[in-house]
Amino acid sequence: MIESISAFLKKRLDEYAFRPVTYKKGTVARSADGVVTVTGLPERRYGELLEFEGGVFGMALDLSEESVGAVLFDTAESVRAGTAVHGTGAVLEVPVGDNLPGRVIDPIGRPLDGKPLTPQEYYPVERPAPAIIDRRPVDTPLETGILAIDSMIPIGRGQRELIIGDRQTGKTTIALDAIINQKDKNVLCVYCAIGQKASTVAGVIETLTKAGAMKYTAVVYAGASDSPAMQYLAPYAAASAAEYFAAKGRDVLVVYDDLSKHAVAYRMMSLLLLRPPGREAYPGDIFYLHSRLLERSACLSKEKGGGSITALPIVETMAGNISAYIPTNVISITDGQIFLESGLFLSGVRPAVNTGLSVSRVGRAAQHPAMKAFSGTLRIDLSQYREAEIFTRFGSDPDPATARLLKRGSTLVNLLKQNKSAPYSLFDEVSLLLAYRENLFTELPAGQFKTEIPRFLDYMRRACPDILRQMNRTGKATDEDTNDLTTAVNAYEPGGAL
Ligand code: ATP
Ligand code: MG
Numbered sequence: 430m431i432e433s434i435s436a437f438l439k440k441r442l443d444e445y446a447f448r449p450v451t452y453k454k455g456t457v458a459r460s461a462d463g464v465v466t467v468t469g470l471p472e473r474r475y476g477e478l479l480e481f482e483g484g485v486f487g488m489a490l491d492l493s494e495e496s497v498g499a500v501l502f503d504t505a506e507s508v509r510a511g512t513a514v515h516g517t518g519a520v521l522e523v524p525v526g527d528n529l530p531g532r533v534i535d536p537i538g539r540p541l542d543g544k545p546l547t548p549q550e551y552y553p554v555e556r557p558a559p560a561i562i563d564r565r566p567v568d569t570p571l572e573t574g575i576l577a578i579d580s581m582i583p584i585g586r587g588q589r590e591l592i593i594g595d596r597q598t599g600k601t602t603i604a605l606d607a608i609i610n611q612k613d614k615n616v617l618c619v620y621c622a623i624g625q626k627a628s629t630v631a632g633v634i635e636t637l638t639k640a641g642a643m644k645y646t647a648v649v650y651a652g653a654s655d656s657p658a659m660q661y662l663a664p665y666a667a668a669s670a671a672e673y674f675a676a677k678g679r680d681v682l683v684v685y686d687d688l689s690k691h692a693v694a695y696r697m698m699s700l701l702l703l704r705p706p707g708r709e710a711y712p713g714d715i716f717y718l719h720s721r722l723l724e725r726s727a728c729l730s731k732e733k734g735g736g737s738i739t740a741l742p743i744v745e746t747m748a749g750n751i752s753a754y755i756p757t758n759v760i761s762i763t764d765g766q767i768f769l770e771s772g773l774f775l776s777g778v779r780p781a782v783n784t785g786l787s788v789s790r791v792g793r794a795a796q797h798p799a800m801k802a803f804s805g806t807l808r809i810d811l812s813q814y815r816e817a818e819i820f821t822r823f824g825s826d827p828d829p830a831t832a833r834l835l836k837r838g839s840t841l842v843n844l845l846k847q848n849k850s851a852p853y854s855l856f857d858e859v860s861l862l863l864a865y866r867e868n869l870f871t872e873l874p875a876g877q878f879k880t881e882i883p884r885f886l887d888y889m890r891r892a893c894p895d896i897l898r899q900m901n902r903t904g905k906a907t908d909e910d911t912n913d914l915t916t917a918v919n920a921y922e923p924g925g926a927l
Contacts, residue, residue, distance in 0.1 A: 434502045434659075437539050438478070438486045442517060457481070457512040458496065463504055463656050464701035467497040467514050476555060478517045483507035487514075488521060488658060491702050498702040500658035502537065520555070523666045524548030525673035529647040530617055533634065536651050536662040552669040554662055558724035563733045570795045570904070571682065571739050574610030574852020575603060576861060577782045577845040580804035581811075582767055585795030586616075586680050587728025587737035591759055593744045593751060594769030598781050600743045602849045603767065604684040605633060607741060609640040610852035611682060617674050618646040619683045621667035624653050624660050624690030640850055653690075657701075660694035668725045668738075675729055675736035683726065687743035688719055692755045709754045719755075720762045751786070765789040779846060784811050797855055797904035802911070803862040807841065814838020840870050843878040853886075855904060856897045860889040863911075863918050873923050881923055892917040 455470030465487060467479070477489045479499050485508055491498030501508060524538040526549025533542040536554070540546040567585035584590045584607075592600045608618045620637070622630045630650055637643045647670055651663035664685045671681040685691070692715060699712035707713050719742075726740035744759050749770065751760065760766055765788045774781035784807075796804075817834050821827055827835060844861050847853070853861070864870060864885065873881060890897055896910045906914070 431539060431541060431543075434537065434539070435484045435486055438502070438537065439484055441522075441538075442478075442480075442519065445519070453515065455497070455514045457508060457510055457514060460508050460510060460512075462701055463501045463658065464698065465499050465501065465508060467499060468495060470497050470514060470516060473497050473516050474518075474520065476520045478519050478521055479514050480517055481508050482513040489516070490698070491704070500656070500661075500698055500702075502656055502658050504656060520553050521662065522551040522553050523669050525550050525552045525670050529670055529673075530645050531643050531647070533648040533650060534666075535655070536649060536659050536666040538666070541650060550673065552673060554665040554669055555721075556669060556672060556725065558721065559727045559729060559733065563730050564727045565730045565735075567728050567737075567791045567795050569680075569737075570792070570797055570800075571607070571616070571680075572610055572614070572797075572852075572855065573603070573607040574854070575606055575780055575847055576853055576858050577780055577784070577847070578603070578767060579796075579800060579853075579855075579858055580862060581784050581808050582765065582782070582787045582789040583792035583796040583800070584739065584741075584765075584789060585728075585792045586739050587726065588765070588789070588791050588795075589723050589726050589740040589742065589763040590789060590792070591742050591744060591763040591766040592769070593746060593756060593760070593766050594781070595746055595749055595771045598769040598771050598774045599779060599849070600745070600769060601633065601686055603769075603780055604686060604741050604743060605636055606849060606852055608637065608646055608682065608684065609642045609850055611645065612641060616645070616680045616682055617671075618642070619649065619667045619671050619681065620646055621649040621664050621683065621685050623651055623663045623685065623687065624694055625650075625686065627652050627654075636850060657694040657698045660691065661698060664688070664691055664722050668722060671738045672725065675738050676734050678734040678736045680737045680739070682739045682741065685722070685740065685742040687745055688759055689745045689755055692718065711754060715755070716758050716762075719759055723759075723762050764791045777846070778842060779849075782845075784808055785815070799855060799859050799900055799904055799906035800862075802906065803859060803866065807862075810838060810841055814841070836871050837865075837868065839875065840868075840873070841865055843873075843875055844870065844882070846878065854897075854901050856890070856893075856900045857886050859900065859906065860886060860914065860918070863914055864921075867915065867918050869918055869921060870923055877924060885921060885923070888921055889914075889917060892920075 455467045458468045459466040479487045487499040487501040489499045567587045569586045571584045571586045649667040651659040671683045674681045704712045726738040728737040768783045768786040769781045770783040
């Protein structure tokens with residue numbers, strides 16, 4: 430049984446050392462849908478916790494000369510016009526600590542997994558982003574284990590890479606695969622679910638647990654049925670949890686799933702606070718809402734502990750429209766985007782990455798040398814293939830050069846298809862790219878790739894165990910290694926008996 434939000438916050442406030450204080454009381458003038466207007470409250474701060482008569486808590490968000498607009502964490506019927514209010518002098522804090530991985534908490538730090546949580550430290554939910562001087566350039570890759578991404582849209586530790594696409598195009602799956610691939614890579618993960626169904630999040634937790642990834646992953650959850658205030662706070666709480674680890678020099682990966690729902694929760698709150706609506710009825714500060722969140726992800730300098738926070742925010746589009754308000758905002762804040770297309774997804778290209786519209790603005794600098802050596806022309810190959818493919822739809826007979834281009838292109842598309850929860854190691858990825866370079870699978874029928882790829886990778890691992898170990902450890906491949914790998918690739922017989 431989860432204790433109520435108000436009881437939890439009350440207990441937390443009672444932990445403060447006793448000191449005599451005088452409270453100046455205000456009164457609720459208006460209350461509707463979890464948003465209240467308070468008059469007569471003199472000293473108040475932005476984001477301050479307010480305690481309402483009857484033990485209900487809210488947060489001050491709108492400060493004006495005459496009144497304070499606040500949002501309630503609980504949908505409390507006891508708050509009505511005339512209810513007394515006083516400020517607590519405290520801003521909302523979340524528990525952070527080394528015991529968070531493996532746990533599921535809500536934005537105010539209540540454990541949701543039925544086990545007690547002993548907080549080690551508290552961080553305010555809103556914290557300033559690291560200054561320029563406290564940052565260093567992104568130089569280490571964050572491997573997702575997804576070939577299409579690691580080869581063409583590489584992500585570096587400390588980067589912010591947006592995952593964007595229509596509903597049901599595999600956005601969450603990419604983020605989860607990235608988390609699953611951090612096993613034994615010394616990266617801690619935080620998965621923040623905003624406005625999602627409880628059943629969906631239960632599925633996510635099950636996937637992570639099955640893959641053994643919950644051990645190093647904390648889940649922050651504010652569901653669709655939670656108050657807009659809780660949904661609004663969720664990503665900031667997740668960022669605070671990540672900052673604790675980064676300050677200790679750890680590398681952290683945070684997933685915000687998803688920021689469209691976050692923006693909708695904030696819009697709901699803002700409209701109820703009677704803030705003027707702007708484009709698509711979002712309030713004027715919607716850009717700042719996401720920029721101050723994503724700016725908290727960074728690669729910290731050695732003086733600041735040398736940790737990093739990589740952010741994978743997710744945004745849902747409608748009918749592939751990436752020029753809508755929230756998508757354009759978040760695209761301009763992040764260092765690149767992975768665009769997923771429902772057309773590709775439905776035609777069986779999974780992950781459904783549209784490489785033409787996807788980009789990583791800093792990751793290339795952080796790519797493993799071994800991967801960099803083989804992935805240079807993939808994007809061009811794919812775009813040439815897509816272009817040539819359109820022309821062949823008219824039924825014309827392609828010339829030999831185009832026929833070859835088409836064959837190689839469709840081989841690449843098939844090689845880039847990947848099952849969910851099945852990340853590749855660097856060695857696997859390099860082996861597949863070498864197989865593509867050496868035209869190993871060009872004659873293979875499309876239907877056979879599914880069985881052929883695992884067989885091929887198994888063969889490569891057995892053929893070059895030393896290179897496997899060394900490459901996965903160092904990320905490098907010498908010319909000699911490349912030669913050995915190429916020989917092994919060419920000795921393989923696709924579809925044949927081993
Ligand atoms: P939503 O918009 O509902 O959040 P989403 O974009 O996050 O959806 P997912 O939930 O990740 O999409 O995936 C949708 C479905 O596609 C799931 O059933 C998932 O199992 C399946 N799927 C995603 N990626 C793959 C893949 N690479 N291989 C096979 N199935 C996949
Ligand atoms: Mg999803």
